[in-house]
Amino acid sequence: MQKRYSLKKNAQFKYVHRRGASSGTHEAVLLYVRSGALKVGFSVGKRIGCAVERNRVKRRMRAALVPLLPRMKRGLYVFIAREPAATADFARLCRSMQALLRRQDLLLPAPDEGKAGNAT
RNA sequence: UGAGGUUGCCGGGCGGCCGCGCGCCGCAAGGCGUGAGGAAAGUCCGAGCUCCACAGGGCAGGGUGCCGGGUAACGCCCGGCGGGGGCGACCCCAGGGAAAGUGCAACAGAGAGAUACCGCGCGCCUUUGGCGCGUAAGGGUGGAAAGGCGAGGUAAAAGCUCACCCGCGGCUUGGCGACUUGUCCGCGAUGUAAACCCCACUCGGAGCAAGAAACGAAAGAGCGUUUGAGGCGGCCCGCCGAUGCUCUCAGGAUUUCGCUAGAACCCAUCGGCAACGAUGGGACCAGAUAGAUGACCGCCGAACACAGAACUCGGCUUACAGGCAACGCUCACAAC
């Protein structure tokens, strides 16, 4: 996932946290706010584990999101990891995040010919 | 063969494929190179670096604490000394001063730095006992009872005297020194300084959010220039100090620098018991800023530990699956 898609400022995180529509699964929670740009942030709390484990969870969530990125509606996303995310396998993490996006209807129909990097 | 001791090291490797940070090349698509640790951790010490006076004096406060050396420095390391533990190789110790002063030593016990309960002896009396004096050997209490043990001595006793031993001080042998050897010259002093304290040495403060620059453009207010604004973050002195300091306009988690090559590492030779030093040679590319290493798979006998750089070094401490090497190291058993 390239840096231009990442949510950066603490103020932005706070904004999403306050205004965002939320939905959750066993492994993660999604907060979403409509916006002109497509930005994604990840929030992995101290309950998950030590720095190594937190980094790994963040990387796996990021990797799971990459194939979905071109099909996502524009807006600010924050994914919050919950404790089972540390032990879940990668396939389970992927299904979980797809389910979160579908639940708020944020995934475009995705015709198969859609090229990567089309997010503008 | 088994059980140990000490020291040092590794702590996955190779390949395919899709991605990420940084650097270089390219008009672009993209390509090439490179990319976490021994502890990156805890933040417990010491420095570099930056700013505050040029880092100066005193008081207060903190730190260290056997001796000698190493080091940029250290509370670290090395080698000794003393004490303690282990059959041993070896390991552990904040280990200055209690004859400078103050405090504390509960309970028990007569008495905790002085004392006399039982006892022992002598004297007197109203004689199964009481009082006075002497004594501290014995009993008892306690972690600790004013050197220990034996002999002499005595009314009973006592370093009161003597032999041996223990400790402290003086002198003395060896050593740079901690310390040690001897001596019998003097003495017999409780413990606690991780209680206050004394002595010696040492420490200025803050920290990369340090600090510097760029972007807008000039203006206003207050204080002040030897009757001193402001500055050095415990206080005082002392010093610096003038288109200077503070505030508003002022919108910024803006951008760039600081930002990684270093008292570092490896090899050889020489000096040193060693830590380490000197000389010569060699190899070096993490530098992010919501913060880069992940997904899928194959092979290597298993590779499943603890764990993620955030200015940089030297240490300490803590966590750690499994594995390797060295020492003509130690002990036990067996064989020769």
Add this chain to the structure above:
RNA sequence: CGGGGUGUAGCGCAGUUUGGUAGCGUGCUUGAAUGGGGUUCAAGAGGCCGCGAGUUCGAAUCUCGCCACUCCGA
């Protein structure tokens, strides 16, 4: 990066300065009182004082090293 605070009975807290007996409230158990319950009264149980070393005759207390939680400043 820098600086504090807390950890003691199931729960909330004293005791740490100046070292020797661990205590208070509430909850729990038993008994009394009531037809029964609550209130009340009496008795009792419950603590490796966060962990590991050290100093001391003796440590919740002093010293050192860890662990967890929490607060503040830039």
